[in-house]
C-alpha cells in the first residue's frame with residue numbers, strides 16, 4: 010500500500026471537465042444501423058406466400074394468412090405472413106430464407122401502443138411508417154440458406170445422340186437426386202398448380218429419406234404414369250416452384266423419374282398393393298382410347314372395383330405418348346412399364362378396334378353402364394398455302410405415328426418443317442436423326458411465325474434441336490411452296506412482324522418486302538392438331554358443344570349425356586398431365602354417377 | 607490492518623455425519639438471502655447464507671429462477687433454428703454459444719467454413735470478450751460501492767455495441783455466427799470506427815487502473831480475500847482467469863487453438879495470489895489482450911471472401927449420427943458444447959458445460975465459509991458467474 014493508492018483514485022475528477030456522454034436529447038430517435046434487425050416489411054406483390062418464413066421461424070411467430078385483395082393464383086398461395094411480436098426474436102431467419110427476397114426488416118425499433126393486439130400484424134398489408142424505410146436487414150450477399158442452382162442432368166452429347174433414337178437424358182444418380190430433392194422447401198405451390206395435384210413435396214421428401222417405395226405409392230395416388238411423366242411432363246410445377254424466384258426451380262420432373270426408375274416393374278404389385286382391398290362392383294365401364302386420360306380413368310376405376318375395358322384403334326396402348334412423342338425423349342420400354350402395371354390391375358384392352366367403325370357408340374352404351382372417351386387430337390392441320398396439297402407435304406403427327414409403328418417413312422435430303430411448337434421440334438429432331446442415318450448429314454430447317462423469344466416450344470427443345478444440327482429460323486410466315494416440274498423446290502416466306510393483335514387474338518402481320526426462300530424437297534406441317542369426332546356422330550345432337558366445337562362437360566367431365574364422360578386433349582390440355590388429371594376426376598364422376606344409377 | 611479477529615466459539619461444530627450443527631433456535635445464527643435479485647450478477651441467483659454475527663458460516667447457492675429449458679428446446683428445433691435460442695444461455699456474452707453451436711454442427715456435418723468467416727468469427731468473439739469485461743472488470747469495484755467505474759465501462763461498452771449493431775444487426779443478441787458461416791462482411795469504414803472504440807477502451811483501461819486497482823480501499827478489500835487454493839484448481843475444474851490468477855496457465859485459445867488464434871500473437875496474463883485482486887487483475891489484462899487481438903485480427907484478416915460454406919438446405923439439414931465436444935475460451939474460461947446427433951434434422955442432445963456451474967455451485971459455497979457478509983457479493987462477482995449458463 011502506498012501513497013499512490015490514496016491519491017490515484019482522485020484522478021477520476023478529471024472527468025468533471027469532460028462533456029457528458031449520455032444522450033442529451035431524449036426525444037429524437039437514434040436511427041438503427043443500416044443492417045439493424047428492426048420491424049418487418051414485406052413487398053406484397055413480390056411475395057408468393059410460399060411460407061418458408063413460417064417454416065423456419067423457431068418461435069412460431071409467423072402465420073400465413075389470407076389477405077384481402079390478394080388472390081390465390083398459380084404460383085401464389087394468396088397467403089401472406091402475419092408476424093406476432095409477442096413471439097418474434099428478430100433473428101431474421103425469415104428474411105434469409107425468403108424465396109423472393111420480399112421479406113426484409115427495417116431499421117426501425119420503437120413502436121408504442123396501448124393495445125397489445127396491434128403487435129400481431131401483416132407486414133406490407135397493415136401500413137406502417139417504416140414500410141418505405143430503405144435501411145434495415147436484408148438477406149446478406151453471398152449468404153444463402155439453400156442452393157439455388159440445379160443439380161445438372163447428364164445428357165448424351167449431341168454427337169452421341171443425333172443418329173439414334175436412344176434416350177438422351179440419362180437420369181439422376183442417388184447422390185444427384187438427393188441433392189436436388191434437398192432444395193425443396195415443401196411450400197406446395199407445385200401441388201396447387203399441377204393439374205393432377207400430385208403430392209410433390211411428399212414424394213420429394215421420400216427421395217430425401219431414400220424411400221423409393223413410399224415415393225412410388227405417393228405418386229400413384231394421383232398419377233399412374235410416373236415413368237412417362239417423369240420424362241416428358243410439361244412440368245407446370247417447375248414454372249411456379251418457389252426456388253425459381255432466386256434461382257433455378259427444382260427439377261421436379263427428373264425427380265419423379267428417379268423414383269419410378271428405382272423401383273423395378275417386378276416389385277410394383279408388392280409395393281402398390283400392400284394392404285389394398287378392392288370390392289368388385291357389378292357395373293362395367295368402357296373407355297375409348299388408351300391415351301393418358303383413358304389409362305388414368307381405367308386405372309382409378311379399376312381401383313374402385315369397376316370392370317373396365319379400353320377400346321383402342323391402334324395396335325398398342327399409349328396414344329400420343331407412344332405414337333407422337335419420339336422415343337429419344339420417351340423410350341417405349343418406359344411407356345410399357347407404366348401401362349403394363351395398369352393392365353395388370355384388371356383393366357382389359359382390345360386393340361385395333363375403332364369405335365364408330367368396328368363398334369358403334371350405341372353398342373357401347375348398351376353393353377356398358379358408363380363410357381369414358383379420350384380420343385385425343387390426331388388430325389393434322391394444314392397451312393392451306395399454295396402447294397400444301399402436294400404429295401410430298403406431310404403432317405408431323407402422321408410421320409411421328411409412322412415412325413413409332415416402325416414403318417419406313419420418306420426422308421428427303423432437304424426438309425422444311427413449318428411450326429414452332431414442341432411437336433414441330435419433335436419432328437424436326439426425329440427427321441434430323443433419320444437424315445443422319447440415311448445421308449450422314451442433317452439438312453432440316455424449322456420455321457414459324459413467332460419470333461425466337463416467343464416461340465411456343467420449350468427453350469431446351471430449340472437449343473437441343475440446334476445442337477443436333479437442325480436449323481431453327483423463326484419469325485417467318487409461309488407464303489407458298491414452290492413447285493417445279495411437279496417437284497417441291499422449297500418454301501417462300503415473308504417476315505412476320507407480330508402474331509397476335511392487341512386483344513391477344515391470332516392475327517399475324519407481315520412485312521411482304523422482306524422475303525426469304527428455304528430450299529427443300531419435302532415439307533412437313535406442324536401447326537396444331539384437330540379432333541376426329543365422327544365416332545359420336547350418331548349421338549351428336551344429344552350433346553352440347555361450345556363455340557369452339559368442344560364437347561361441353563361439367564366439372565366431373567360428364568357430358569350432357571349422363572353416361573358419357575369425356576376427357577384428355579379433346580377437352581383440356583393438350584398435355585399428358587391434364588389428361589391424367591381429368592381421367593382421374595372423370596373416374597370419380599363415373600363412380601358417383603354409377604352409385605346413383 | 608483491518609483484519610477481523612476470529613472468535614471460533616461462534617462457529618457451529620460438526621455433527622457425526624459431517625454436516626454442521628446449526629441450530630437456528632440457539633439465536634446464534636441468522637439466515638439471510640442474497641438474491642435472487644442482485645445487481646452483481648447477470649441474471650438471477652440466490653445465496654442462502656447462514657451468518658453468525660457478520661460472518662458466514664454456511665452458504666447454499668440456489669438457481670432455477672431463469673430456467674427456460676434451452677437445451678430441451680433445441681432438441682425440438684432444426685439445427686439452424688437453434689442459433690437464436692442458444693445465445694440466451696449467456697446474455698452478456700452470447701456469441702460464444704453461437705460459435706459453439708456452429709462449430710459442433712459443422713464438425714459433425716463435415717462442413718468447412720470459409721477463411722473469411724473464420725476471421726470474422728474470431729473478431730466477433732474478441733469483441734464479445736471486450737464487451738463483457740467492460741462490465742465485469744469495473745463490476746468488481748461496483749460490489750463495494752465503487753460504481754463510477756461501472757458507469758464508465760457501460761459507456762464504452764455501448765460504443766462496442768454500436769460496432770456489433772452495424773456488423774451484426776443486433777446490439778445484445780448478435781445472431782451473427784450461424785452454422786455454415788457468418789451473416790455479413792464488415793461494413794465499409796468499420797475498422798476505423800472500431801479503432802476509435804478501441805482507443806476509448808485503452809483510456810478506460812488506464813482510468814480503471816487509477817480508480818480501482820491503485821485504490822487503497824479496493825486493495826484492502828480484495829487482496830488476500832477469497833483465495834482459491836491452488837489444490838482446488840484441478841479438484842474443482844477451475845478454468846480461465848480464475849485459474850490463471852492462481853498462476854496456472856489455462857486458456858483454450860492457447861491449449862487447443864481454434865479459429866485463427868494460432869495465427870495471432872498473444873500471451874494470456876497470469877498472477878499468483880489467487881485472491882479477488884488477482885482475479886480482477888487478470889481480467890483487466892484480458893481486456894487489454896482482447897483489444898490487442900482485435901487490432902491484430904483487423905490487420906491480418908482478408909478484405910473479401912466467402913462468408914458461408916455450402917450446406918444442405920437448412921430446412922431439412924440432417925447431421926449424421928455422432929457426438930462432439932467443442933470448446934472455447936469464454937471470458938470465464940473453458941466453455942463447451944457437447945452435441946449428440948442421431949442422423950435426423952434435430953440435435954438429439956446439446957449439453958452446455960460452462961465454468962459457472964463449478965464456480966457458483968461448488969467453489970462459492972466453499973469459499974463463503976468464514977467470509978464477512980460485506981465480502982459476499984465481492985467474492986461472488988470475482989468468480990464471474992453467469993447464472994443462465996448453470997440452468998439451461
Ligand SMILES: Cc1cc2nc3c(=O)[nH]c(=O)nc-3n(C[C@H](O)[C@H](O)[C@H](O)COP(=O)(O)OP(=O)(O)OC[C@H]3O[C@@H](n4cnc5c(N)ncnc54)[C@H](O)[C@@H]3O)c2cc1C
Nearest residue numbers: 298300301302322328329333364384385577578583584585
Ligand atoms: C409430337 C407430340 C409430342 C408431345 N409431347 C408432349 C410432351 O412432351 N409432354 C406432354 O405432356 N404432352 C406431350 N404431347 C401431348 C400429349 O401426348 C397429349 O396431350 C396426350 O397424349 C393426350 O392424351 P389423350 O388421353 O387425350 O389422348 P391421346 O394420347 O391422343 O390418345 C388417344 C387414343 O385414342 C385412340 N382413338 C382415337 N379415336 C379412337 C376411336 N374412335 N376408337 C378407338 N380408339 C381411338 C387413339 O388411337 C389414341 O391411342 C405431345 C403430343 C405430340 C403429338
